[in-house]
Amino acid sequence: xxxxxxxxxxxxxxxxxxxxxxxxxxxxxxxxxxxxxxxxxxxxxxxxxxxxxxxxxxxxxxxxxxxxxxxxxxxxxxxxxxxxxxxxxxxxxxxxxxxxxxxxxxxxxxxxxxx
Amino acid sequence: xxxxxxxxxxxxxxxxxxxxxxxxxxxxxxxxxxxxxxxxxxxxxxxxxxxxxxxxxxxxxxxxxxxxxxxxxxxxxxxxxxxxxxxxxxxxxxxxxxxxxxxxxxxxxxxxxx
Numbered sequence: 001x002x003x004x005x006x007x008x009x010x011x012x013x014x015x016x017x018x019x020x021x022x023x024x025x026x027x028x029x030x031x032x033x034x035x036x037x038x039x040x041x042x043x044x045x046x047x048x049x050x051x052x053x054x055x056x057x058x059x060x061x062x063x064x065x066x067x068x069x070x071x072x073x074x075x076x077x078x079x080x081x082x083x084x085x086x087x088x089x090x091x092x093x094x095x096x097x098x099x100x101x102x103x104x105x106x107x108x109x110x111x112x113x114x115x
Numbered sequence: 116x117x118x119x120x121x122x123x124x125x126x127x128x129x130x131x132x133x134x135x136x137x138x139x140x141x142x143x144x145x146x147x148x149x150x151x152x153x154x155x156x157x158x159x160x161x162x163x164x165x166x167x168x169x170x171x172x173x174x175x176x177x178x179x180x181x182x183x184x185x186x187x188x189x190x191x192x193x194x195x196x197x198x199x200x201x202x203x204x205x206x207x208x209x210x211x212x213x214x215x216x217x218x219x220x221x222x223x224x225x226x227x228x229x
Contacts (some may be wrong), residue, residue: 004158031215043159043204045216056216095215103149104217106158110204 004107006092012113015079021110023092025077031095032075036088066076082114117142127226129193136190136223138205145207148188150180151201153202193226
């Protein structure tokens with residue numbers, strides 16, 4: 001069964017450094033998402049991406065964050081200058097279309113630790 | 116503001132019993148509601164979707180109800196097994212015409228004991 005993959009599974013970085021989290025969504029999917037989950041808290045929406053542009057973003061997704069689909073398969077989340085509070089699990093998700101019956105497929109996540 | 120509430124305390128039940136999890140929402144009129152399962156350190160996995168005009172939906176041992184008057188959804192697992200132990204998330208969804216983002220509740224942790 002096709003699945004969303006994410007790399008790396010774990011990333012440790014120093015505060016102020018840039019990180020790029022990578023995702024390969026399911027191949028025929030059209031909508032792409034990033035969510036994050038701080039330890040012990042709920043899964044929070046960051047950004048949605050469709051047709052090579054951001055379709056919606058949350059308040060969390062400030063100027064330090066950016067997303068890109070550099071080729072036909074990868075979808076990346078960049079954090080320009082990491083802060084301690086960026087430590088969290090980051091999940092990528094993809095969706096075939098915007099139909100009501102469609103469900104989002106989540107990747108296994110990248111655990112980011114900012115020191 | 117919109118709120119989604121799930122029991123924050125873990126639910127411990129014995130194997131074979133029915134687990135019932137609750138999702139309450141306020142300041143929302145969701146077109147449909149989804150339930151996901153999340154295991155520790157893993158991404159959410161879709162379980163069931165129920166639309167506002169459906170009272171009940173079933174899939175194998177799972178049953179979901181949706182009461183738009185009470186603004187509540189109940190999630191039932193019958194004949195529960197230790198393998199059902201996980202955190203269960205509800206996500207009421209509003210059709211915005213935007214990016215189909217999911218807004219999750221905090222989740223309820225279920226532990227099924229032998």
